[in-house]
Amino acid sequence: MxxxxxxxxLKLKHYRPFWILVGLYSVLIILVVSSIHPxxxxxxxxxxxxxxxxxxxxxxxxxxxxxxxxxxxxxxxKVFLAFIVIISVSTEISNKTLRQGIIDGMSxxxxxxxxxxxxxxxxxxxxxxxxxxGLITGFIHSHPDGYGLILYNVQFLLAYVLxxxxxxxxxxxxTLIVRRTGLVMVGLLMYTFAFEPFIWVFLAHPPDNFNxxxxxxxxxxxxxxxSLNSLIRVPYQKYALREYQDYVAIKDVVxxxxxxxxxxxxxxxxxxxxxL
Amino acid sequence: xxxxxxxxxxxxxxxxxxxxxxxxxxxxGMVFGLLGPNGSGKTTTLGMLLGVLQPTSxxxxxxxxxxxxxxxxxxxxILETPCFYPYMTALQNLKVVAAIKECxxxxxxxxxxxxxxYERRNDPFKTYSLGMKQRLAIGxxxxxxxxxxxxxxxxxxxxxxxxxxxxxLVIQIARSGKTIIFxxxxxxxxxxxxxxxxxxxxxKKLFQGNVKAAxxxxxxxxxxxxxLEALQRCLADFSGVQKLxxxxxxxxxxxxxxxxxxxISTHLFDNKIVLNHLVEKEGSLEKQFLKILAEQ
Numbered sequence: 001m002x003x004x005x006x007x008x009x010l011k012l013k014h015y016r017p018f019w020i021l022v023g024l025y026s027v028l029i030i031l032v033v034s035s036i037h038p039x040x041x042x043x044x045x046x047x048x049x050x051x052x053x054x055x056x057x058x059x060x061x062x063x064x065x066x067x068x069x070x071x072x073x074x075x076x077x078k079v080f081l082a083f084i085v086i087i088s089v090s091t092e093i094s095n096k097t098l099r100q101g102i103i104d105g106m107s108x109x110x111x112x113x114x115x116x117x118x119x120x121x122x123x124x125x126x127x128x129x130x131x132x133x134g135l136i137t138g139f140i141h142s143h144p145d146g147y148g149l150i151l152y153n154v155q156f157l158l159a160y161v162l163x164x165x166x167x168x169x170x171x172x173x174x175t176l177i178v179r180r181t182g183l184v185m186v187g188l189l190m191y192t193f194a195f196e197p198f199i200w201v202f203l204a205h206p207p208d209n210f211n212x213x214x215x216x217x218x219x220x221x222x223x224x225x226x227s228l229n230s231l232i233r234v235p236y237q238k239y240a241l242r243e244y245q246d247y248v249a250i251k252d253v254v255x256x257x258x259x260x261x262x263x264x265x266x267x268x269x270x271x272x273x274x275x276l
Numbered sequence: 277x278x279x280x281x282x283x284x285x286x287x288x289x290x291x292x293x294x295x296x297x298x299x300x301x302x303x304x305g306m307v308f309g310l311l312g313p314n315g316s317g318k319t320t321t322l323g324m325l326l327g328v329l330q331p332t333s334x335x336x337x338x339x340x341x342x343x344x345x346x347x348x349x350x351x352x353x354i355l356e357t358p359c360f361y362p363y364m365t366a367l368q369n370l371k372v373v374a375a376i377k378e379c380x381x382x383x384x385x386x387x388x389x390x391x392x393x394y395e396r397r398n399d400p401f402k403t404y405s406l407g408m409k410q411r412l413a414i415g416x417x418x419x420x421x422x423x424x425x426x427x428x429x430x431x432x433x434x435x436x437x438x439x440x441x442x443x444x445l446v447i448q449i450a451r452s453g454k455t456i457i458f459x460x461x462x463x464x465x466x467x468x469x470x471x472x473x474x475x476x477x478x479x480k481k482l483f484q485g486n487v488k489a490a491x492x493x494x495x496x497x498x499x500x501x502x503x504l505e506a507l508q509r510c511l512a513d514f515s516g517v518q519k520l521x522x523x524x525x526x527x528x529x530x531x532x533x534x535x536x537x538x539x540i541s542t543h544l545f546d547n548k549i550v551l552n553h554l555v556e557k558e559g560s561l562e563k564q565f566l567k568i569l570a571e572q
Binding site for chain 1: 363
């Protein structure tokens with residue numbers, strides 16, 4: 001494990017696109033944990049409100065709500081980490097360094113494990129950044145009553161790490177299949193933010209002339225990206241005093257882990273069979 | 277010790293059989309030439325032996341054990357083109373190789389000096405010429421000081437000077453007692469470097485043998501004199517001659533291994549024939565190769 005991490009580190013530490021993407025992701029996470037209150041204040045000064053509530057009184061960064069609030073927002077930026085995985089895998093294929101690595105003495109399992117170690121490091125790094133940022137911003141903004149509940153609901157950060165890990169494994173599998181950096185990047189973006197949401201809406205609320213049975217909506221809920229989205233549910237209705245899911249459901253975790261096993265298993269199967 | 281053996285190694289691509297039931301063995305210390313025209317299955321064979329191609333059927337063993345990633349750490353190999361991270365320097369690339377081979381980084385500077393890249397070690401790989409890339413690939417293969425080296429067309433695309441450099445390097449490495457597998461379609465190359473060779477064509481093994489033995493079969497002596505007829509008559513009486521041909525106003529002799537030009541010259545001198553030409557010619561693998569192909 002240490003050897004595999006070292007190999008990945010040696011490959012990436014001199015690679016500029018890696019650092020650009022890490023930087024971009026980190027900046028966005030830092031914005032998530034620092035900019036919401038100033039943003040609310042600004043919007044409020046322009047006369048905006050949230051369903052009649054003054055934005056400046058929304059306790060966005062209060063313990064323990066902060067964990068669900070910031071991890072929900074941060075999930076949109078996991079694509080930048082996925083880009084790192086896509087570039088790392090596709091350049092190894094196009095430069096034939098994957099092939100050379102096998103020749104030099106890695107097994108295909110080693111190679112895949114090294115990529116999973118990279119994915120794990122990125123996911124944990126993301127989770128850790130969010131945790132530290134959340135702690136700092138929480139202590140600055142939280143009502144002192146929340147201090148006793150700092151670590152309550154940290155489950156959302158664990159769910160965040162699982163979500164990123166699974167999404168990056170999904171990106172790994174797609175890259176192994178498609179092998180073209182640009183195509184996979186654009187494709188993943190389109191799929192995540194356009195195709196799958198569209199399919200989900202279509203299955204959940206079909207137009208009147210489609211007579212879909214009820215279970216099609218269930219399929220929609222279990223598509224790769226939608227399953228991930230189910231882990232951390234939208235928390236913001238609470239500020240309009242509406243119901244929301246304030247926990248991570250075991251069932252959702254199980255679905256995500258099933259997808260994860262599928263991604264890793266299929267990646268290994270493809271790699272094992274393929275002539276390099 | 278047997279370094280490598282294969283049993284019925286076969287690779288099929290849908291309709292094409294790239295390699296058909298290959299059986300061969302390589303002993304420790306051999307410099308083994310893998311010969312054959314382009315597309316004869318040389319790279320396919322090496323690809324399977326190095327774990328990047330899946331054999332359709334058949335098996336092979338490195339160091340008399342089932343192949344594994346660990347056995348590949350004992351092998352330094354280049355297969356076709358040099359493959360490195362283009363944005364990284366020679367030094368950084370070799371560090372990756374060292375981490376994969378778990379051989380430590382102490383040998384990197386020496387290796388870079390051996391292949392003449394030490395001065396350029398901090399330049400990115402993508403700025404290298406083809407010859408430098410090829411030399412770095414050889415350096416990477418040598419890095420872990422492996423007992424076995426596999427060099428697939430190592431002089432491909434090099435200029436004449438580069439070819440000589442690589443050849444010298446291979447000879448030097450071979451002297452250190454390493455086993456080398458050397459794939460090439462350049463027969464001259466193999467003749468200069470190898471102890472043993474195997475000929476492949478269309479995925480089938482045509483021949484396997486010792487280079488010296490193959491060449492000694494081919495030794496000829498050219499003899500010329502102003503009186504060609506007298507020369508021919510006199511040589512026909514000489515007991516060491518196995519075969520006599522006339523070509524370009526000269527006698528072409530195939531002689532027993534113990535017969536030297538001194539014997540021939542003495543015999544003719546005793547018979548009062550004055551020579552104007554006497555040359556001993558080593559055989560060439562090229563001739564042998566063409567003969568093998570023709571025999572099929």
